[in-house]
Ligand SMILES: Nc1nc2c(ncn2[C@@H]2O[C@H](COP(=O)(O)OP(=O)(O)OP(=O)(O)O)[C@@H](O)[C@H]2O)c(=O)[nH]1
């Protein structure tokens with residue numbers, strides 16, 4: 001995520017060769033402007049950003065540090081419009097969220113993702129099926145909620161979403177739910193009848209917040225439609241969906257300042273775990289190539305429990321990381337969402353994330369080969385990779401139907417992963433990184 005945008009910033013930053021002269025600043029700003037426009041950031045937003053960086057750099061004396069500081073501040077100012085916040089719980093539960101948006105924008109999927117996210121935070125969540133327009137909409141939600149183990153409130157005997165919402169809220173209050181997510185039908189802002197229905201649903205739900213789910217593939221139209229919903233219904237946040245399909249990504253940068261409503265979450269895939277909180281501070285770090293350690297820790301923490309992570313850290317530090325751990329780690333990455341989104345969060349690895357964007361761990365032949373190889377090892381060999389001499393490697397190769405060259409390569413990869421992991425394990429706050437490094441070896445990322 002943010003791959004294209006991060007490239008714009010890091011390449012502009014890299015190109016600055018400041019010798020304290022004005023020409024260098026103009027050139028750097030020109031580079032930045034060009035690449036932001038190429039990334040589809042709105043031209044007015046680009047102008048505001050560039051002007052601010054220019055003025056502030058000049059004020060503080062032209063130099064690379066001053067430029068970087070000014071850029072960081074300008075990005076912050078831009079993204080923080082409307083507030084810097086994740087999910088906000090109402091002071092009195094249940095927190096009621098109304099999901100709105102155009103047809104097919106991703107409301108139902110995002111409702112599922114939010115429910116899944118809140119469940120991982122130990123919240124008791126109810127999803128309400130208030131899309132009674134589209135055929136099979138309720139069934140779609142039933143499947144999604146069943147998959148993630150979330151309570152669904154539905155009533156297909158009525159065509160009136162207001163009735164459904166009222167009954168659902170009564171149940172949520174009685175049964176002490178923390179959060180109620182209401183999925184509504186897709187509609188156009190120009191469709192007066194459906195907008196009227198939404199207003200009535202809003203009145204009945206009295207939501208803590210209204211989210212507008214915008215399809216990032218619609219580019220600047222996402223800004224227009226969000227603004228229109230804001231004017232007619234009132235929205236408290238935007239969730240940008242399908243960001244994984246948006247190779248440019250610029251709309252995320254300008255959205256908050258253009259709509260004057262904060263961007264709250266970003267959806268980056270069809271899976272339930274493909275949702276990220278949009279927190280300006282973190283995003284600025286990533287855009288400037290510093291990675292997002294907190295986000296990474298959050299992702300890994302939900303996939304690997306703390307005990308496993310600690311055990312692994314110890315093993316790695318002692319140089320005892322073995323094939324069983326290696327396999328286990330690769331398996332757990334499946335729970336974590338796409339590899340490239342994780343890579344983008346690691347400092348300095350932003351570029352690599354692009355290289356492995358298309359890597360599909362679940363269907364990876366590499367993973368299958370590694371599994372086959374490990375299953376051809378004896379128990380002792382798995383626990384003690386040092387035992388693997390040529391004769392043993394040949395036996396393993398025969399056993400798993402791979403060539404000795406393949407086996408050697410995978411063993412080498414495993415060893416590299418272990419080394420990398422050890423290197424990272426010393427740094428404070430990076431507790432989860434080492435396990436990730438193990439996984440990266442499995443994902444074959446380093447070879448590409
Ligand atoms: N790649 C990708 N696909 C997504 C994302 N979010 C949703 N989709 C897909 O977009 C399509 C439409 O998603 P829905 O959640 O059904 O959209 P909706 O807004 O509820 O649609 P209606 O109820 O018909 O208005 C589905 O095929 C989803 O899998 C995303 O972040 N990335």
Ligand SMILES: [Mg+2]
Pocket residue numbers: 107108109131137183184185186
């Ligand atoms: Mg839907």
